[in-house]
Amino acid sequence: MHEFRNGTPARTLPVVWRKSRRSNPNGNCVEVATLPSGEVAVRNSRFPDDPALVYTRAEIAAFVLGAKDGEFDDLIV
Template sequence: MVDIPNGALADPLRSVMWIKSRHSTPDGNCVEVALLSGGEVAVRNSRDPHGPALIYTRGEVAAFIAGVKDGEFDPIAT
């Protein structure tokens, strides 16, 4: 397991498979995620693939996704 701190440049993560939503826009306004070998989830801005990546636990991501599914973040999307 590689210890990668939050806000780290994405270069140490260049070997992971980044995924973005099929709902992403063609102009590059996308959030990408990658599952790390230790089970953590990395998140980055696709417009800056070599910029900082935030690292979250699977539990943190699961809680966020549950909130999205429940509509808790709907005011942000409007």
């Protein structure tokens, strides 16, 4: 199985990117994709060819659950 690392050019990953329905049409959104290894890749939609960040399922779960619990509400303007 291929190992994907942080910094891999997003355009080279064998994935289908998706973004939130709450994203706006100005391209200000984060896109995510599940890698064949089960990890999750993240990229900036404004720079789709730039490097992706790669997270384990446990790391993504910690972030998503924290967001659901309101831990990052202070970041919303």
